[in-house]
Amino acid sequence: MNPEDILVAAYDIHIHAAPDVVPRACDLMELGQKAVKARMRGLLIKDHCTSTVGRVSALNTFFNGKCRFFSAICLNPPVGFLNPVAVEAALRAGVNVIYFPTYAAANHIGIWGAGKPPTAFPLPGGFKGISILDNNENLVKESLDIIKLIAEYDAVLATGHLSPREGLLLIREARRMGVKRLLITHASESVTHYKLEEQQEAASLGALIEHSYFAATELCPNQTSIEEIAFQIKNLGCEHIILSSDLGQVGNPDPVEGFALFVNELVSLGFSREEIDLMIRENPRKLLS
Numbered sequence: 694m695n696p697e698d699i700l701v702a703a704y705d706i707h708i709h710a711a712p713d714v715v716p717r718a719c720d721l722m723e724l725g726q727k728a729v730k731a732r733m734r735g736l737l738i739k740d741h742c743t744s745t746v747g748r749v750s751a752l753n754t755f756f757n758g759k760c761r762f763f764s765a766i767c768l769n770p771p772v773g774f775l776n777p778v779a780v781e782a783a784l785r786a787g788v789n790v791i792y793f794p795t796y797a798a799a800n801h802i803g804i805w806g807a808g809k810p811p812t813a814f815p816l817p818g819g820f821k822g823i824s825i826l827d828n829n830e831n832l833v834k835e836s837l838d839i840i841k842l843i844a845e846y847d848a849v850l851a852t853g854h855l856s857p858r859e860g861l862l863l864i865r866e867a868r869r870m871g872v873k874r875l876l877i878t879h880a881s882e883s884v885t886h887y888k889l890e891e892q893q894e895a896a897s898l899g900a901l902i903e904h905s906y907f908a909a910t911e912l913c914p915n916q917t918s919i920e921e922i923a924f925q926i927k928n929l930g931c932e933h934i935i936l937s938s939d940l941g942q943v944g945n946p947d948p949v950e951g952f953a954l955f956v957n958e959l960v961s962l963g964f965s966r967e968e969i970d971l972m973i974r975e976n977p978r979k980l981l982s
Contacts, residue, residue, distance in 0.1 A: 738765070777838040
């Protein structure tokens, strides 16, 4: 596999770029130009604080099909927490992925802290974090309303930075309510850290499992080795996996360069062309198409 062609027709479903409320390694135009040069097929632009559907619409117009851009919204304080109205507005505008709480999840704050790098985003004072469960361990009504909307618009439901226990409860109910496209967000990052048996359960429910390069970088708290990520992938099966970069942090490689490094490192650990094709081309295409 030619390293220079490693990203041809590939998708990266998890990228951060300027403008953002924190500094980013590159802006959207730089990112788009690098993706086109690498002949990538698609990129998903994620912002923890707002919907990216407007930015993505402009990018798709500017790059005119040379690379397709996808959008997301994260259910954090700047959009009103678990806010079905914000979700409906984003879906009606054409958003592709709905992320349940990320940096504002109670699980995230319990593990990485509140408002600290690498996710130093706005929070109310004294905030303890959002849970999707009530005191009886049932999904709160807002979560159910959001799942219903995701099913209605056939969008992607992503688990964000919820705990594995919450994430599994969420996708189990989402599957029951008719959501067809489910994504476990960066399963090997320390803030989520799905055990292999939890990844297997999620896969059995029809979810795809994301593994991101950011997990293996020094900027990620309690970084995970590439070898450990490879072990998890091999034991789950590439047919259930999507690779992404989750890059954009100042101090890490830019997202396109970093994604290529990630894929090449996995190739060096024995993954075949067919396995790589599944994880960066076929599976993300099926998720987003």
